[in-house]
C-alpha cells in the first residue's frame with residue numbers, strides 16, 4: 001500500500017469510528033428529524049427515480065426518499081449506521097439498497113442516478129473537490145444533486161467551531177466540513193459542470209431539551225464527534241472541564257427560550273440544489 005493510501009485508510013478508519021460512536025440515530029430523532037424530508041422535497045423526487053444518498057447514515061434522508069417513490073441506494077462509510085438504517089427501513093415498510101461506500105470513491109457507474117442526495121454526509125469527507133467530482137459523475141445529465149449542509153455561523157457550525165481547539169489536529173489535506181456551507185466554495189467546487197445551482201436557508205427548531213445543560217449532556221453521550229473529542233483529552237481533567245464550560249457557554253448564549261421555558265435552538269443549514 002502506498003503512503004497516500006495508508007494515510008487515507010487512517011483517515012477513513014477514524015471517520016468510521018467517530019460516526020459509529022454514541023447513538024447517531026437518536027441524535028437525528030431528537031434534534032434534526034425534519035431535515036431529511038425537507039431535502040427530499042427540495043430534490044423533487046418522482047416515482048421511479050433512481051436515487052443515491054451519499055453519507056446516508058441511518059437513513060434520515062434515504063428513507064423519506066424511498067417513501068417519495070424513489071428507487072434508493074443508501075451509501076455510507078460506517079457499517080454500524082447502515083445496519084441501523086436497514087432496521088429502520090424494515091420498520092418503516094420501505095425497501096432500499098444499503099451499500100458501504102466512500103464519498104470520495106463511489107462504487108457506481110457514471111450517470112447512473114437521476115437524483116444524488118446528501119444530508120450532512122458528503123460534507124464530512126476530507127477532500128471536497130474529489131467528493132464534488134464524484135457527486136457530479138454519478139448523476140445523469142439533467143439530473144439533480146441536492147445537499148443539506150451545516151453553515152459555519154449556524155448553531156451546529158458554532159458547536160463544531162467550539163470543539164475544534166479541543167480536537168486532535170486534522171490529518172494533512174483535510175478540508176473543514178463547514179466550507180460546504182459557504183456559497184462561493186460550493187460554486188467553485190461544481191464550477192461549470194452544473195447548469196443551475198441554488199442555495200436556500202433552512203432552520204430546524206430544537207426544543208427537545210429542558211435546559212442548556214441537558215443539551216450538552218445529550219451531545220456528550222450520543223454524538224460521535226463530541227464523544228471522540230472528549231476521548232482525545234484522556235484524563236486531562238482541566239481540559240475536559242474547559243470543554244464542558246465552552247459547550248455550556250454556547251448552549252446558554254444561544255438558547256432563545258423565554259426565561260423558565262424549555263430550551264430552544266435554531267439549527268441553521270443550507271439546501272444546495274444543482275442541476276447537472
Ligand SMILES: C[S@@+](CC[C@H](N)C(=O)[O-])C[C@H]1O[C@@H](n2cnc3c(N)ncnc32)[C@H](O)[C@@H]1O
Nearest residue numbers: 019055056057060077078102103119121124125
Ligand atoms: C452527520 S452524519 C449524517 C448522516 C445522514 N445523512 C443523516 O442526515 O442523518 C455524517 C455521515 O457521513 C458519513 N461519512 C463520513 N465520511 C464519509 C465518507 N468519506 N464517505 C461516505 N460517508 C461518510 C458518516 O459515516 C455519517 O453517517
